Amino acid sequence: MTDIPATVLEPEAGPQPTAEERWRALKTVSPGDVVYRTVLTVFALLLPLVLVTIALELGVNAWPAVSKFGFGFLTHSTWDPVRGEFGALPLIVGTLYSSLVALVIAVPLALACAIFLTEFAPRWLRAPVATLIELLAAVPSVIYGLWGIFVLIPLLRDHFWPVARHALSWLPIFSGVFYGPSVLAGGVILSIMVLPYIAAVSREVLLAVPPSQREAGLALGATRWETVWTVILPYGRAGIIGAVILGLGRALGETMAVTMVIGNRHEVSASLLQPGYTIAAAIANEFSEAVSDMHLSALFLVGAVLFLITIVVNAVARVLVWRVARGSAVGSTAI
Amino acid sequence: MTKTFAALLAVATGAVLLAGSAAAQGSIRLTGAGATFPYPIYSKWMLEYHTQHPNVEINYQSIGSGGGIRQFTDHTVDFGASDGPMTDVQIQAVNGNVLHIPTVLGADVPTYNIPGVTQQLRFTGDVLAGIFLGQITKWNDSRITGINPGIPLPDQDIVVVHRSDGSGTTYIWTDYLTKVSPDWAQRVGKGTSVNWPVGLGGQGNPGVASTVKQTPGAIGYVELIYAVQNHIDYGLVRNKAGNYIQASLESATRAAAGAVATLDPNTDFRISITDPDGAQAYPIASFTWLLIPKEMSDATKARTLLEFVWWATHDGQQYNEGLSYARLPEPVVRLEEQRLKSVTVNGKPVLPANYGRGQRGR
Numbered sequence: 001m002t003d004i005p006a007t008v009l010e011p012e013a014g015p016q017p018t019a020e021e022r023w024r025a026l027k028t029v030s031p032g033d034v035v036y037r038t039v040l041t042v043f044a045l046l047l048p049l050v051l052v053t054i055a056l057e058l059g060v061n062a063w064p065a066v067s068k069f070g071f072g073f074l075t076h077s078t079w080d081p082v083r084g085e086f087g088a089l090p091l092i093v094g095t096l097y098s099s100l101v102a103l104v105i106a107v108p109l110a111l112a113c114a115i116f117l118t119e120f121a122p123r124w125l126r127a128p129v130a131t132l133i134e135l136l137a138a139v140p141s142v143i144y145g146l147w148g149i150f151v152l153i154p155l156l157r158d159h160f161w162p163v164a165r166h167a168l169s170w171l172p173i174f175s176g177v178f179y180g181p182s183v184l185a186g187g188v189i190l191s192i193m194v195l196p197y198i199a200a201v202s203r204e205v206l207l208a209v210p211p212s213q214r215e216a217g218l219a220l221g222a223t224r225w226e227t228v229w230t231v232i233l234p235y236g237r238a239g240i241i242g243a244v245i246l247g248l249g250r251a252l253g254e255t256m257a258v259t260m261v262i263g264n265r266h267e268v269s270a271s272l273l274q275p276g277y278t279i280a281a282a283i284a285n286e287f288s289e290a291v292s293d294m295h296l297s298a299l300f301l302v303g304a305v306l307f308l309i310t311i312v313v314n315a316v317a318r319v320l321v322w323r324v325a326r327g328s329a330v331g332s333t334a335i
Numbered sequence: 336m337t338k339t340f341a342a343l344l345a346v347a348t349g350a351v352l353l354a355g356s357a358a359a360q361g362s363i364r365l366t367g368a369g370a371t372f373p374y375p376i377y378s379k380w381m382l383e384y385h386t387q388h389p390n391v392e393i394n395y396q397s398i399g400s401g402g403g404i405r406q407f408t409d410h411t412v413d414f415g416a417s418d419g420p421m422t423d424v425q426i427q428a429v430n431g432n433v434l435h436i437p438t439v440l441g442a443d444v445p446t447y448n449i450p451g452v453t454q455q456l457r458f459t460g461d462v463l464a465g466i467f468l469g470q471i472t473k474w475n476d477s478r479i480t481g482i483n484p485g486i487p488l489p490d491q492d493i494v495v496v497h498r499s500d501g502s503g504t505t506y507i508w509t510d511y512l513t514k515v516s517p518d519w520a521q522r523v524g525k526g527t528s529v530n531w532p533v534g535l536g537g538q539g540n541p542g543v544a545s546t547v548k549q550t551p552g553a554i555g556y557v558e559l560i561y562a563v564q565n566h567i568d569y570g571l572v573r574n575k576a577g578n579y580i581q582a583s584l585e586s587a588t589r590a591a592a593g594a595v596a597t598l599d600p601n602t603d604f605r606i607s608i609t610d611p612d613g614a615q616a617y618p619i620a621s622f623t624w625l626l627i628p629k630e631m632s633d634a635t636k637a638r639t640l641l642e643f644v645w646w647a648t649h650d651g652q653q654y655n656e657g658l659s660y661a662r663l664p665e666p667v668v669r670l671e672e673q674r675l676k677s678v679t680v681n682g683k684p685v686l687p688a689n690y691g692r693g694q695r696g697r
Contacts, residue, residue: 080530081501082523149545179494180550181535264499264536275535281499285538288371288399289501289527291419296401 055307062301064294073301079266079282081290086298088305090266094183094276095306098262099251101187101272102194107244109191110198118206119228130203137196145260148189153180153261156188161273175271179263184272186262190254194247201246205239206232238324245317252310255280279306363639368396369403369416372503372558373623376439376660377416380651384643391639400503400527407433407626413640415626418503419527420605432629434674435604436644437622439652440661442559442587443508444569444619446544449474450551454486456570457579460515460610460618463572466554467495467512468519469533474552482573496546496555499536501528504558507621511609515618556619559587560659574618575610586617587661595666602670620661627678634680641675641686649691 017025065073069086076087113133117126157180168174209232217227233240255278263275264285279302290296367377374397381393398406400417407415408428420435445458452474462478465471471478474488498505509525523529535550537543540561547553559582562569571579580586593613594606610618625644631637648671652662663671676686 078530081528082526082530149549154549177492179492179535179553181537181546259499259538260542264538265534266530277536285500285536286528289401289503291401291404291422291425291501291527295528 055304058300058304058307062297062304065297065301068294069298069301073298074305077266077268081286081292081295084292084294086294086301088279088298088302090268091277091279091282091302092305092309093268094262095252095278095280095309097272097276098183098186098190098258098278099248101183102190102251103244103248105188105191106195106198106247110195110243110247111202111240113195113199114202114206115228115233117203119224119232130200133196133199135196136192137200141193141254141257142260144189144193144257148185148257148261152188153185156180156182156185172270173272176269176273178273179275181261181263181275182273183262183269183276186258186276186278187272189257189261190251193254193257194250197250198243198247201243202236202240205236205243208239209235238321241320241324242317245313245320248313249310252306252313253280254278255284259285279303279309362390362392363635365391365393365413365636365640365643366395367393367403367414367416367625368398368406368412369626370400370418370503370623371397372418372441373416373439373660376655376658379654379658380643380647383651383654384646391643393643399501400506401501403626413627413636414644416624417626418621418623419506420624421626429628434627434629434678436625436627436648436671436674437591437604437663437667438625438644438647439623439655440587440591440608440620440663441503441507441623442582442590442617442620442661443504443511443556444559444562444582445554445556445572446547446562446567446569447554448547448549448551449489449491451489452486454483455568455581456486457482457573458570459573460511464512464516464519466493467497467532467534468516468522469495491552494550494553495531495534496537496543496550496553497531497534498528498540498543498556499538502539503527503621503623504540504556505529507609507619508556510607510621511619514607514610559583563659572618574614574616575612576614576616578614580615580617582617582619584656584659584661586615587620588664589613590616590618590620591622591661591667592616592664595664595670598666598670600670600673604671604674629678630682631678631680631685634685637678637680637685641678645672645675645686645691 065086069076073086073088074092075089076085077089078085078087079090080086113129117130121129157178161178164174213231213235214227217231218224222230258278259281262277262281264277264281265275266277266282267274269276283299283303283306286295287299290299374395377395377397381395385392395416400419403412403415403417404421404425406412408425416438418441421433426433445463447456449456456479459482462471462482465478472493474491474493480486480488497508506525506527509519509523509529512519512523513525514520523532535546537546537555540557543555544557544561544565544567547555557567557569561567562582569582571581573579590611590613591608593616594608594611596612598606604622604624606622608620608622611620627640627644631640648663648668655662672691676684676688676690678685
């Protein structure tokens with residue numbers, strides 16, 4: 001601070017400096033500034049560097065599997081560590097499927113929460129409920145997993161399915177015998193885990209909608225519900241899409257809770273009632289005891305696939321947000 | 336400010352000096368890594384050994400058998416540990432410079448949950464292979480009722496539960512099924528993780544046990560120690576001699592003794608002891624191994640490591656029962672003594688030929 005010439009801070013004090021003196025004072029670069037700028041630059045570059053290092057490391061370690069299996073790795077469903085044959089289709093499908101189920105359940109619930117908390121809830125109720133929803137995000141995932149094994153699965157198997165079977169069993173996604181650990185159980189657990197993220201961000205987005213928009217809607221004779229549906233939600237749609245993508249990212253990478261309830265089976269099945277597997281769960285399960293080099297390389301490769309999936313999801317989200325954000329500033333500021 | 340700094344500096348220097356003097360007195364550090372299954376007994380041994388020999392510090396990281404073999408191959412640890420023996424290809428990777436030293440025994444037991452059935456069920460290798468291949472799908476299948484006369488088994492689907500994580504427990508189980516069922520050997524084979532024909536995956540022994548407990552009609556396998564410590568009921572398994580055996584520490588040790596009776600004295604110990612001879616031998620048991628180099632470069636480290644392994648396979652075995660591990664049978668220990676004495680540094684044996692005389696029977 002003291003290095004800054006007094007002339008810059010208080011140009012009025014003392015005799016007026018000549019133009020040349022002032023120019024020189026402005027030109028002097030304080031050494032503190034140089035250090036500050038260098039440190040910031042290094043930190044800023046470190047993050048992309050970490051990303052590049054991860055990608056390189058994945059690529060190098062996955063190469064043996066890439067050269068052996070090629071594109072077949074993505075389309076085959078045999079995962080046989082004994083014979084060294086690896087195909088990741090069940091893992092990829094299971095990851096996307098369970099995350100999709102999670103979003104189908106979580107998005108309406110989270111939006112309902114957000115709308116209720118910003119538009120309809122009495123003022124004294126808003127903060128406590130919002131805090132409680134956000135607390136869901138603080139529960140460790142292994143706790144969700146245990147809850148899944150001891151509460152959710154028995155509930156689904158012994159109470160939900162015996163009733164729902166009559167109505168749903170004609171659907172291919174509800175076919176087969178239901179033993180408990182399944183894509184459905186994994187999806188439900190994931191939906192509870194991503195709900196607080198989607199709800200919290202959506203709530204912020206809706207709070208950021210200017211009161212004038214609301215008032216304009218109501219003034220035109222819309223009911224409160226019509227105002228929400230036709231004015232507030234469209235205004236915040238970019239932010240809401242961002243919230244959903246944030247939840248999706250969380251769901252794709254979740255490991256512990258999913259592996260405890262999804263059944264961990266390398267098999268592609270259209271039915272939600274059948275066991276499945278996800279990429280993150282398979283890596284966590286098999287990495288430490290992967291004895292053969294090809295097994296290890298296949299796990300690296302499937303990790304690289306997950307990396308790509310998340311990059312694609314993020315890219316798609318960016319494009320979506322840009323497209324819908326045109327004209328409404330709320331969304332882009334909120335995310 | 337400067338005072339604190341000076342004090343810190345003094346403390347740091349002191350610490351360095353202390354560490355230096357300890358090293359001068361011959362403090363020796365060994366590091367190992369590998370299997371998780373024997374971790375409790377290994378850490379007990381290392382702790383006890385450190386109390387008896389304060390200058391020896393052994394650090395063991397239970398990162399899994401695969402990781403143990405890899406770190407041993409990369410020479411980042413002094414010794415490795417594995418629940419499954421190294422393959423021929425892996426042994427080539429270290430130019431054959433490895434000894435497999437069995438340390439303790441583990442066993443797998445079948446655990447099941449059939450509503451309304453409280454009696455202890457009997458299994459044969461054929462039946463277990465049939466169930467895990469998905470060929471026997473109902474509990475009242477004649478192949479199961481045939482060996483369980485008098486037990487009313489329901490018309491209930493069998494739900495197979497296996498380990499989803501790679502594990503030594505799976506290695507023992509699949510090694511047994513490979514031996515007793517040609518069909519299993521051809522379709523699945525053995526390994527720390529395999530391509531399961533049917534079933535749900537549970538994570539770790541707790542994952543399998545809880546899935547079995549929560550799922551009517553389920554059958555799974557867990558490590559004997561886990562079943563004993565958690566009071567989980569398990570079935571009897573018929574051995575080669577035709578007797579139905581209850582798994583226990585003694586019957587596991589008998590399995591090793593039965594298998595070793597017919598052993599070549601020059602064995603490299605990469606042997607499977609599942610489905611062994613012996614009237615009272617439990618058929619689903621296995622060694623777990625320490626991996627140590629045959630030829631080492633550091634004489635002090637070599638001597639320390641060998642003395643520790645010698646102690647673990649002799650005096651150390653007294654701690655096994657306390658932690659529910661089965662002891663090594665005597666004949667195996669005799670053979671291991673020969674193997675440990677064959678380790679060399681620069682071509683010279685590390686342990687004297689008469690090492691260990693007079694401490695037998697302790």
